[in-house]
Amino acid sequence: MTPHLGSDRGWTRGFLLAVAVYFATQVALRLWLGGAYETDEAEMVAMTPGWQLVYGPQLPLYNWIQFALFEVFGRELFALSVLKQLLLAATGVFAFLAFRLWLPVRVAVAGAVAMMLVPDIAWEAERATTHSNIMLAACLALLWAAGRLARHALQGRAGVVDALVLGLALAFGGLSKYNFWLVPVALLLAGLTLSQLRARILSPRGLGTLALALLVAVSLLWLPFARLLAEAQVALSSTAKLRVGGGRFAGLPDVASGLVTLLILPALVALGLRLAGRGAAAPAPDAALFLRWLTRAAVIAAVLVAVGVVAASMGTVTSRWMLPVAVLAAPALVMAAARGPRAPAVVAGLAALVAVLVMAGLSYDRWKDEARRDVDFRTLPAIVEGIVPPNVPVAVEFYAAGNLLRWAPERRVKPLLPFVARDFGAGPVLFLLREDTPRDVATAITQAGWPEGAGRILSEGSFALPYLSQSATMPFRWALVEMPEALK
Secondary structure, eight states: OOOOTSSSSHHHHHHHHHHHHHHHHHHHHHHOOOSSHHHHHHHHHHHHSOOOOOBEEEEHHHHHHHHHHHHHHOHHHHHHHHHHHHHHOOOOOHHHHHHHSSSSSHHHHHHHHGGGGGIIIIIHHTTTTTTHHHHHHHHHHHHHHHHHHHHHHHHOOOOOHHHHHHHHHHHHHHOOOOOGGHHHHHHHHHTEEEEEEEESSSSSSHHHHHHHHHHHHHHHHHHHHHHHHTHHHOOOOOOOGGGGOOTTTTTTHHHHHHHHHHHHHHHHHHHHHHHHHHTTTOOOHHHHHHHHHHHHHHHHHHHHHHHHHHHHTSSSGGGGGEEEEEHHHHHHHHHHOOOOOTTTHHHHHHHHHHHHHHHHHHHHHHHHHHOOOGGGOOHHHHHHHHHHOTTTEEOHHHHHHHHHHHTTTTOOOOOOOTHHHHOOOOOEEEEEEEBBBSSSSSHHHTTTTOTTTOEEEEEEEEEEEEEESOOOOOEEEEEEEEEOOOOO
């Protein structure tokens, strides 16, 4: 007999069905919209030539999974889209599993779908990002693993399996994105501020369990991170955009505005639920403990971000780097306020509305004036071949690199990162400059790893690519440069 939608089983099945349908629809929508690769999609094509330990400035887990999907489905849009959607679906499912350990099913569903109220999750994760998506899934997987361990510890039955699960979650997250580490640190520190959890953490059994989890994580992480340290110039090649040294407190306004951007909608929804649910029963003791733990972890994670920005004198901080704070804070705000009987349904309805708006917005984003997906890259291989023979390598920023490789997979094309000089070596190199990215040939040469002033320009020129549904064109400049051997 099919469970009634008002039952716990009905809510669970409804949630899982909604997740499956929504993210499958997103795959279909991306394939239907077609067009050029977005920047992060193009990056995956350009930065995943095969299996390796270092893929430039990003950690390797996303590339490993993407490479496996490329092997199965080919280097096509489907392989790019399905990985993104699987990770976002996993984020929602792990969130539900983590919250369900402590809270009623309906409230757990409200907490899981509350992440759709975060713009960088609902919109940017669909439109553009890749590595941030795997970080989201990793953060919620860790929250489930840590919550499972804490729940079992309070019941006096935490064991080796809990430690192994936590260790695997740490390793998964540790290979996803660097800012993932905000979450385990914040959860541990927040746990130490709560007497019930502190007693379990600091007990001999608790410390032994954590030590085993760390041993599992380190055993899986040491090889990739050892290689990253050996390739430090490549691994740290994106740090310039942080504008380190821009002033001790220069990045704090960005931290504040980023948190407001990420959390304003969940906070407003939580306020409305709180006002509507005045007089409702307070959460059960275990649920209240979990919500305090989650809330304190979110606050601690935000403080850690601010301290890191000040300590490193970062001049630029984007809201995307604070997503680990958002995945703790947004559900905590909503679940703490979802006390009335209708509150979970209200949150689910708002999330469904956001989902519809996102799909409409993505459709508009594909066809708006000068949309990146509307650029026609099919003629680019012929243009490049008209400038240089097939044996001359090409260096160009991510967006054009991935789209060039889409239509000319046999071409030797690299994005503008410091390993290009080492990989290409001495000889002629064709540098492509899209619009003002980068601003000039000298900048492209240094971004590719050669010293400032290196190279001798042999010839240069320009061309433009058409848009599929507009009369506009995207301008490119090119320079064929004789490059010296890279410095060792």
